[in-house]
Amino acid sequence: MTTPPPDTAATGIQGLDFLLQGGLPRDRPSLLRGGPGTGKTVISLTFLCHGIQQGENGVLVTFDESPEALIRHAAGFGFAADRFIEEGRLRILDMRPDRSEVAGEYVELTAIMARMDHALQKTGARRLVVDALDVLEGAFSTEISLRSELARVFDWLRERRTTTLITIGEQEEFSTRYGLEDYVADCVIALKQDLDHRVMTRLLRVVKRRGGAHGTSETPFLLDSDGIFMIPVTGSVLSAKVSNERISTGIPGLDAMLGGQGPYRGSTLLFSGQAGTGKTSMATAMTHSACERGEKVLYISFEESVDELVRNQQSIGADLRRHTEGHEADRRLILQPIRAVEMGLEEHLMRIMRSIRRHQPALVVLDPISSLANRRTGDSTKDMLLRLIHLIKEAGITAVATELLADDSLGVSHLDVSSMIDVWIKLRRHESNGEMNRLVTAVKARGLPISSQVKEFRFSDKGLVIEDPYVGESGIAYGTAREARQSEDEQAVEQLHAELSRARQRRRELDEINAASERLAQAERDARAVNIEREITEIERRLANIQRARSAITRSRR
Structure with missing residues (x-):
């Protein structure tokens, strides 16, 4: 993790620190606002406990929850707040107002400042959290008195040069009414909940940050027992790791279709096809092959449970169970079944990326990604998948995704993510003469000399077998028709060979007759030539x- 700039205080939330260009403004007050359940307390506790772990003691002032409840919250997210308190590195001040008493405006906040000052000096704290400050509104009779007191408190905080995080709820215009955003806070972070298709997503936006740049987009974030996790939309660049190493898919015939050695490590592969075409089996074959090489695989199933997946793939010789045994850190295969309808797209993205960062796999399988799109409209699914694929590629991890195509899709993908796919394998059914056969085609494979031939594949107890199609005189044949056609063609070939042998014999005999006739004719021609x-x-x-006689008579006359 990079060291934050000296004028910032890291929150301990990597995505938030990225948006803030290092962290909150050091020695200055920041404001965190949001409604119930948006994550204000968790972010505050993370900021405070992360600072303590880095050697910066802290003080937490609560106007809403009890110290005991805050300690339990911290423990639930893995922070030992009780131990920090025992060691004198953390102090929690209970400032919850007593509704049964009427407090004087000036005296009330003077006492608060006095207690905060004592706690800060006692602990030597560099970080301060003031939780649920808006609760004070009910303790003052007029807005004017509270506004002046708040200004005095924040002036005092600046003088103390303590990095302060103040949280307020979403009371109507509270921060605007009292000038907290415009004048008091040097940094303002807004939290909210967004409900879409009855699925809630938490969003964070940095409204302002004095003296420095910051991300401006609304950023989804994940909040659960593991704390806060977010991936800024603007937090990725085109810097994917490239490898020249080739890896086997675990299917020799498929390796041959991809140039003989399989795809490049770090590639993204997509297996698309209709139901029953073997998409999951292809992905499982790659999973089993990677595990056999000693590599770690993260398999995220959106439709099958762990037991279903393990049982179903045993039929093709893939024993996944033995790769899932042992301690999680030592397992080669991490199986994570997640129902696609349980959460929003952004939460899926963040949970997947968090699992990737936790387990550091060499191969990630997403089976099937089309489940994420079944109940979505517009480009939200495409945008999420493009970000997910890009983030996986940036990490240099090989990714395998499967996509279910509808029977009426004509083999066309509707996810529109092919631009990010390095290897696209299309599977389809071929039904003829009451029999269904499975065909495989390498649509594309960047940087690889792929086969352009449509091949047939079948399941066996030793895995998937890809075979060259049978091409005969009557065309291409698959399955049992292939065997029948091959047998017919073999018989035809045998018959043709016999006919060819007989024809050649007749030609030899004719050649001999012709040669004899030629010899006889030549003899006759030779005889006639001699006579002539x-x-x-x-x-x-x-x-x-x-x-001579005439010449002799002529000489005698002379």
Whole structure:
């Protein structure tokens, strides 16, 4: 964790400190406002106890809850407030007004300041929390008297140079009426609850921060027994870790479709298909393979319980149970079933990211992400999924997501997150002759030489088996039709080979006949040529004799 700037005091809530560019303004008062259940007390206790753990003692002034209740709250979030009190590092002042008494305006707050000053000096505190300050409104007869007293208290706080966090409820215009936001507080943080589709989401916004920049967007945050967790919308940049290492999917045929060695580590894979096409089985195969390599896997199931998932995948040879045994820190497989309808999208995002940061897995499985979109409208699901995928990629973690496609979807994804997907595997059913077969296609795989062929896959007790399709004279065949077509083609091939052998024999015989005929014809041609040559020779001889006779007669006459 980076060291905060010297003019800030870290709250101990990483996302909030990011929004505040390091933390609350040091030595100055800040205001935290929000209605019941928005998380004011938890943020205050976290700020105070985190400071104590960092060596800055604290004082908590409560105008609403009892000290005992606050100590229990702190213990529920893992802070040992009782031990801090025993060690003299924390003091809680009970300033709850007594409704049965009428307090003088000036004297009441003078006594409060005196008690706070004593507590601050006694503990040497650098941090102060004033919880539920708006409760004082009922103890004053006029707004003017309370306003002047509050101004005096805050002037005194600035002089004490103590980092102070004041909380108020959402009473109508309380902070505006008394000038707390405009004049008193150097930093104002607003909390609220948003209800959408009957699901509540807590939101935080930094309204102002004097002397420094800050995030301005409303940021969802998670509040449960583990404390406050938030991921600022503006808190991510394009800095994903890139690896050249290839990892096996656990399915040899799929590895072959992805260039022979599987996808790159840190990639995001999407298996999309209709019901029954094997999406979960593909994801489970990758899970089992990663566990066998000794890597940690976080498997988040939105539809199946742990027992269902373990039982169902045993049929294809994936023994997930043995990877879930032992202490959580030593387990290779962390199975987290979460019903998609139980919480809002932002809470899903934060719970997933918190689990990732806690367990530091090498592989994250989200099965199926389409469950998050079933009851949503607009772009909220897409925005959440894009942020989630991006955050996982930034951490260099391999992610596997499955998507259920409707039967009438024509194989088209409606999540519209393909821009963030590195490897997209599409699964589909092929129904013919009363039989259903499963087909797999590598739609895309960034940086990999993928197969363009549609292949068939089937389940076996030793895992998933991907086979090349059978392509015969009559086209492509799958399943039992593939075997029948292959048998028919083998018989046809055998028959054709026999016919080819007979045809070749006939051709050899014909070649021999032709050769014999050619030899005979050649002999006849040779014989005729000899006779002609003899005839020519005889004629030439006779002509020569006649010529000699004539020459002799001519010489005798001379």
